[in-house]
Structure formats: C-alpha cells, structure tokens
Amino acid sequence: MGYNCVVCVKQVPDTKRITGQAMKEDGTVNRAALPAVFNPEDLNALEAALRVRDEHGGTVTVITMGLPAACEVLRDALFRGADAVVLVTDRRAAASDTLATSYILSCAAKKLHPDLIFCGRQAIDGDTAQVGPQLAEKLGFTLITYLEDLKLDGRVATARRNVGNGYEVVRARLPALFTVVESANHPRPTAVKRAMKSKKARAPVEVAKAVDTELPSATPEAKAVETKKRCAELAARGLQIMQWNLDDLQADLSWCGGAGSPTKVHRIQSIVLAGGDYKEFPPTEDGVTRLLGELIEDHTIG
Amino acid sequence: MIEVNRQGEVWIYAEQEAGKLSDVPLELLSKGRELADQLKVPLAAVLLGKNVSDLAGQLILHGADKVYLAEDPALAHYQTASYTKVVCDLIIYRKPQICLFGATPLGRDLAPTIASCMRCGLTADCTDLEIGEHTEPSTKEHLSNLLLQIRPAFGGNIIATIVNPHRWPQMATVREGVMRMSTPTPGRNGVTIRCPVNLSGLTLPVEVLESHRRPKKVNLKGARIIVAGGAGVGSRENFRQLWDLANILGGAVGGSRAAVDLGYVDHDHQIGQTGTTVRPALYIACGLSGAVQHRAGMQESAKILAINNDKDAPIFGIAHYGIVGNLNEVVPRMIKAIRSGASIEKAAQAAKA
Numbered sequence: 205m206g207y208n209c210v211v212c213v214k215q216v217p218d219t220k221r222i223t224g225q226a227m228k229e230d231g232t233v234n235r236a237a238l239p240a241v242f243n244p245e246d247l248n249a250l251e252a253a254l255r256v257r258d259e260h261g262g263t264v265t266v267i268t269m270g271l272p273a274a275c276e277v278l279r280d281a282l283f284r285g286a287d288a289v290v291l292v293t294d295r296r297a298a299a300s301d302t303l304a305t306s307y308i309l310s311c312a313a314k315k316l317h318p319d320l321i322f323c324g325r326q327a328i329d330g331d332t333a334q335v336g337p338q339l340a341e342k343l344g345f346t347l348i349t350y351l352e353d354l355k356l357d358g359r360v361a362t363a364r365r366n367v368g369n370g371y372e373v374v375r376a377r378l379p380a381l382f383t384v385v386e387s388a389n390h391p392r393p394t395a396v397k398r399a400m401k402s403k404k405a406r407a408p409v410e411v412a413k414a415v416d417t418e419l420p421s422a423t424p425e426a427k428a429v430e431t432k433k434r435c436a437e438l439a440a441r442g443l444q445i446m447q448w449n450l451d452d453l454q455a456d457l458s459w460c461g462g463a464g465s466p467t468k469v470h471r472i473q474s475i476v477l478a479g480g481d482y483k484e485f486p487p488t489e490d491g492v493t494r495l496l497g498e499l500i501e502d503h504t505i506g
Numbered sequence: 507m508i509e510v511n512r513q514g515e516v517w518i519y520a521e522q523e524a525g526k527l528s529d530v531p532l533e534l535l536s537k538g539r540e541l542a543d544q545l546k547v548p549l550a551a552v553l554l555g556k557n558v559s560d561l562a563g564q565l566i567l568h569g570a571d572k573v574y575l576a577e578d579p580a581l582a583h584y585q586t587a588s589y590t591k592v593v594c595d596l597i598i599y600r601k602p603q604i605c606l607f608g609a610t611p612l613g614r615d616l617a618p619t620i621a622s623c624m625r626c627g628l629t630a631d632c633t634d635l636e637i638g639e640h641t642e643p644s645t646k647e648h649l650s651n652l653l654l655q656i657r658p659a660f661g662g663n664i665i666a667t668i669v670n671p672h673r674w675p676q677m678a679t680v681r682e683g684v685m686r687m688s689t690p691t692p693g694r695n696g697v698t699i700r701c702p703v704n705l706s707g708l709t710l711p712v713e714v715l716e717s718h719r720r721p722k723k724v725n726l727k728g729a730r731i732i733v734a735g736g737a738g739v740g741s742r743e744n745f746r747q748l749w750d751l752a753n754i755l756g757g758a759v760g761g762s763r764a765a766v767d768l769g770y771v772d773h774d775h776q777i778g779q780t781g782t783t784v785r786p787a788l789y790i791a792c793g794l795s796g797a798v799q800h801r802a803g804m805q806e807s808a809k810i811l812a813i814n815n816d817k818d819a820p821i822f823g824i825a826h827y828g829i830v831g832n833l834n835e836v837v838p839r840m841i842k843a844i845r846s847g848a849s850i851e852k853a854a855q856a857a858k859a
Contacts, residue, residue, distance in 0.1 A: 217660070219660055219663065219798075301627065302618065302628070302630075303621065303622060303625065303626075303627065303628070306622060329659070329660055330630075330659055330660075331630065331631060331659070331779070332618075332630035332631070333614050333618070333630060334614075334617075334618035334621070334628060334630055336618075337586070337614075337615060337618040337619045337622070338618050338619070338621065338622035340586075340619070341590075341618075341619045341622035341623055342622060346586075346587075346711040346712060347586045347587075347615065347619065348712070349586075349611070349614075349615045350611060362715070366611075367611045367612075367719075368610070368611045369719050369720060369721070369722060370717070370718040370719035370720050371716075371718050372714055372715075372716060372717040372718065373714075373715045373716040373717075374712045374713060374714050374715060375712070375713040375715055376711050376712045376713070377711060465627075466507070466625070466626055466627030466670050466672065466673035467627035467628070467629060467655075467668050467669070467670050468640075468642065468668070468669050468670070468671060469666060469667070469668060470638075470640050470654060470667040470668060470669045471666070471667040472664055472665070472666050472667075473664065473665045473666075473667075474663065474664050474665075481823075482812070482822055482825040482826055482827055482828040483826065483827050483828070484827075484828045484829070484830065485827065485828070485829050486829070486831070487813075487829050487830065487831025487832065487835060487836045487839075488839075489839050489842075489843065491829065492829070492836060492839040492840050492843050493843045493849050493850055493853045494853045494856070494857070495811070495827060495829070496840065496843055496844060496850045496853065497850050497851075497852070497853025497854040497855075497856060497857045498827075498853070498854070498857045499788065499809070499811075499827075500850060500851075500853075500854040501854040501857040501858050504787055504788045504808070504809050505731060505755055505788060
C-alpha cells in the first residue's frame with residue numbers, strides 16, 4: 205500500500221558551534237556569524253519517514269516554513285531521499301510563535317493529506333518542543349512524542365517512545381504525528397547521485413532573484429515572464445521546490461504571524477560571561493589546602 | 507482561550523506516576539505559592555489519575571490551597587487526548603490566570619496540546635517566573651501583574667522574558683530542578699474538590715502495550731556537593747579520581763554531555779540542558795570547558811570551583827574559585843589534603859583570621 209509521509213523541518217542557526225568568531229567583543233553572540241544548519245532532530249525525523257517509505261512504499265514530502273534561504277535544508281532533504289519539498293514563506297508569517305507556526309503548518313499539511321507526519325522533537329534555537337504537539341492537535345492527529353522505533357501494519361502504528369527514565373510501547377491508529385528523538389536512528393548521508401540531480405532544484409522565489417540579478421535592466425513584466433518560463437522548465441525536470449504563501453494555504457491571517465501569536469517578547473538579554481571574577485588558587489599543595497580551608501571556613505564543606 | 511480573569515487562581519499541574527508525586531510538582535508549588543501570594547489569589551494543584559486521592563493531602567501540606575482532583579479508570583495511564591480534555595474542561599470552567607507544568611517529557615507533551623486546544627500562549631522550559639509589568643511596544647498598552655516567563659533560548663546564549671498579555675491562561679512549563687522544592691507545613695489546611703471527568707465520545711487513540719521505567723541510579727538533585735568532569739578528564743580511569751573526591755566529600759559525581767558521549771560516565775550522571783539541572787552548595791567542575799548547554803544545568807550552584815588547564819575556558823566566567831592547572835595533579839592533591847585534615851584546619855583558621 206504505501207504511506208503518504210510529511211516531514212516538518214527547520215533551518216536553524218548552529219547554536220552548538222559557538223566559537224570565538226561568533227562572539228562579539230562585549231561577550232554576546234553574533235548570530236549572523238553562526239552557520240545555518242538542518243535542525244539535528246529534524247534529520248532523525250526525515251530518516252524515520254524515509255525508512256517507512258523504503259519498507260512500505262509511498263512518498264516523503266518535506267515542508268519547511270521560513271525565509272527563502274531555508275531552501276538549503278529542502279535541497280539537503282532531496283539529497284537524502286525526499287520525494288518532494290515545500291517552502292512555506294510569507295512575510296505575514298514573520299514573528300509567529302509556536303501556536304501560529306503550528307497553525308500555518310497545519311494548513312500546509314492539510315493540502316498534502318498525510319497518513320503520518322514526522323517532526324524533530326525540538327529545534328536547537330528555541331528548544332521549545334511545542335510545534336509538533338500543537339500541529340497534531342490542530343490536525344486532530346494522534347500525537348506520539350519521543351519516537352524511537354516505529355512499526356506499521358496497515359492503519360496501525362506500534363511505536364516505542366523514549367520517556368526519559370524509560371520507554372513505553374504504544375499502539376495507535378493512523379493518522380498520527382510523531383516527534384522523533386536523536387536516539388531513534390542515524391540519518392543517512394546525502395547521496396551523491398541524488399545531490400548531482402537535485403542540486404539545481406529551486407523555489408520560484410530563488411528563480412525570481414536569479415532573474416533579477418541576471419537581467420537587471422529588464423522590465424518587471426519581462427522578468428516575470430522569464431521567471432515563469434524558468435520555473436516551468438524546472439518543474440518539467442522535476443526540480444521545482446514547491447512554494448506556498450498564506451493565500452495558497454487559505455490561512456486565516458488572524459491566526460498567523462504576530463497577530464496570531466499570544467506570546468510576546470518582553471525582554472531579551474544576552475548572556476555575557478564576565479571572566480576573571482573568581483578567586484584563583486595555584487595548583488600546588490599549598491594552594492589546594494588554602495582553597496579547602498576557605499571552603500570549610502564558610503561551611504561549604506565539612 | 508479564556509478571557510483575562512484577574513481573580514483567576516494560580517494552578518500547578520501535579521504530575522504523578524504510578525500513584526507517586528515526583529519532585530516537579532513540589533518545585534512548582536513553591537514557585538506557585540510565591541506567585542499566588544503576590545497576586546493575592548489561591549494556589550491550586552490539578553491532580554489527574556486513578557486512585558490518586560491520597561496525594562491531595564501531600565499537595566496541600568506543600569502549599570496548595572485547593573486540589574482539583576479528577577479520578578477515572580480511563581486516566582490510569584497518561585494519554586495526551588484524555589488528559590488534555592480533562593484539564594481543558596477544568597480551565598474553561600474555573601478560568602485560572604496561570605497554569606504551570608513541569609518541563610518533563612509528560613509536561614512537554616501535555617502543555618503544548620492544551621495550549622493549542624485553548625489557543626493561548628505557552629512558554630517552554632522556564633528557569634524563572636516573576637509577576638511584573640509589561641508595555642506593548644506597538645500599542646503602548648500598559649499591563650501590570652502579568653506573568654513574566656523567563657527562559658534561556660538560542661542554545662542558552664540569551665535569556666528571553668516572554669509575556670502572554672491577552673490570550674489566557676498564562677501557561678509555562680518549568681525546567682526540573684531549577685525551583686526550590688517546597689517544604690511541607692504540618693497541619694496546613696486546604697480543600698480537595700472532586701471534578702467531573704467527561705470523556706464520553708472520546709475513544710482513547712493510544713493503547714499502551716508496555717511501560718518500562720527505571721529509577722535513576724544517582725540522585726544528583728539531592729546532592730550537596732557535586733564533582734563533575736568534562737572531556738578534559740581524558741579517560742574513564744582518570745574519572746575514578748573524581749569518584750574518590752566525591753566519596754570523600756560525601757558528594758555525587760556528574761558529567762558534561764561530552765564526558766557521557768565519550769563513555770567516561772553513565773548518562774544518569776549528565777548535567778546540563780539535556781541532563782539534570784542541579785543547584786548544589788558546591789560544584790567542582792574538573793576539565794569542563796563550560797559550554798552553554800552545561801552551564802544551563804549548574805550555574806545556580808551556590809559555589810562553583812573550576813579546575814581547568816585552559817585559563818580561558820568559559821567555566822571560569824561563572825566560577826567563584828578557580829585553579830588553573832592539570833586536574834590529574836590537582837584532584838589527588840585535594841584528596842590528600844582532605845584525608846590529612848590537619849593542614850586544612852590550619853588553613854581554615856588562617857582564612858578566618
């Protein structure tokens with residue numbers, strides 16, 4: 205039979221690789237200096253979906269919501285084996301919190317009629333782990349968090365969940381949404397053959413930008429015609445990244461972007477590491493003894 | 507969502523497993539008590555399960571004024587759908603202003619689902635909560651007595667304070683181990699209110715076939731002293747010295763994610779964003795660079811001693827005491843000094859003088 209799988213992914217700044225270059229002089233993080241990467245657990249989600257397809261047939265469609273630059277992770281998904289990819293991009297979606305994001309993703313997912321949806325447990329920039337559960341709620345899908353292992357038999361899924369201090373095995377009927385943890389699998393690397401084929405895949409917004417650069421003096425109409433032509437060529441070669449805006453999704457704008465987000469940022473403070481503020485002791489016997497003496501004196505030890 | 511209800515109660519979700527409360531609800535009760543007192547409203551605990559009524563008294567002793575108790579055979583095992591339905595029904599009926607959950611695997615499954623259902627805001631994994639004022643930048647609308655939801659973001663490199671001005675209840679999950687546990691007050695009074703459970707029309711979509719829980723082998727949260735090691739320790743053998751130091755100090759052993767990944771110490775000992783959050787009286791960080799993810803789990807320690815041969819390691823930025831040197835020399839010296847005792851006594855006297 206085969207399953208229609210949808211995977212939701214996010215392009216994130218690589219917060220795990222904060223090096224000297226990414227620190228500003230005042231000790232705060234220069235976000236622009238951080239490379240953008242495929243959110244790690246979303247790779248595990250993609251792998252889980254690809255395994256379902258490899259075993260049972262069907263398709264894997266990857267969705268991301270973000271700026272046009274997020275096409276990078278969509279191409280990466282194609283290199284790893286995704287059948288189709290979708291960019292949801294719209295200025296009106298900016299400043300969406302998890303509730304608005306899950307609403308917009310639910311509109312996109314509905315267009316794809318999935319049997320199974322896979323999300324990474326959480327993204328490394330926000331670490332909220334909320335979009336997966338909220339997307340399941342919006343779609344009325346059964347939620348299975350912290351997926352480690354999945355078996356499918358017809359419309360019934362048997363899943364092992366990592367619940368932190370142990371695991372449980374649950375059975376649920378499809379459609380279902382799974383949030384996938386790092387320990388679930390080892391994501392397959394990009395396949396060279398697929399990369400050769402898919403590296404030219406572009407979203408319309410990228411094509412338009414290229415046309416803009418290559419034909420700077422053309423009229424807007426001529427640019428539009430050229431963009432349309434190139435998109436059609438890409439589509440004919442199976443190299444089009446689908447692109448949807450909020451109108452395509454028929455989304456209710458009052459639930460999108462800042463207007464659709466109940467949470468507001470009150471304040472942001474950068475963590476500044478003040479160095480050298482500690483009391484230093486030499487690594488000698490005498491230094492160690494004096495340090496311990498001080499800790500005993502203030503009743504920290506002893 | 508529910509309308510803004512300034513008289514609304516402060517709620518905490520009382521997570522239980524197999525009829526036992528974990529530490530998390532007791533941590534939430536202490537913070538919830540502060541918030542409720544500031545707002546001059548009652549503090550209530552929401553308790554769901556099967557045959558869990560005897561936990562209500564414990565919640566009251568730990569600070570709850572009320573316990574909303576929902577018992578039903580269908581609630582015997584946690585399920586997203588049934589638990590969401592029961593809590594949402596309660597929220598709609600009672601209109602609390604604040605709902606707090608532990609940022610546990612269960613809390614991070616339940617809370618977002620409830621927030622989505624209620625179409626209200628939710629802030630994940632808060633490390634502090636305060637009552638405060640907020641001015642909307644766009645409308646200049648000024649609001650007081652809002653819940654300020656404070657959390658690290660961006661891999662721990664920024665601290666964001668989030669508010670939820672209009673679409674209530676104000677919901678947050680709270681990181682485990684960050685809030686102090688409340689202590690029971692003998693003879694404290696409160697009321698337990700039995701709540702109707704209406705799950706008709708809801709077929710439970712999930713069937714639990716197996717459930718395996720294992721108790722953690724180590725109690726890091728309860729330790730007064732923690733000796734922790736990072737990748738710089740170098741080997742599992744070198745890590746032995748950290749065990750020796752911890753034993754002699756009556757402390758516990760922790761490790762950074764790097765140390766766990768390298769196999770120096772078991773996962774149960776992991777401290778940091780993806781491990782346990784601790785706040786001991788003394789944290790001895792050995793060969794630990796102090797990545798943000800690690801600092802997130804230990805920076806509330808009362809005293810931090812860093813031992814590292816890299817004087818530029820970020821751990822020194824939050825340390826109170828530092829030794830720049832080879833931990834494989836320093837740690838044995840510490841063990842030796844503690845064993846001998848006498849010279850430390852002298853040093854302690856000297857420190858006093």
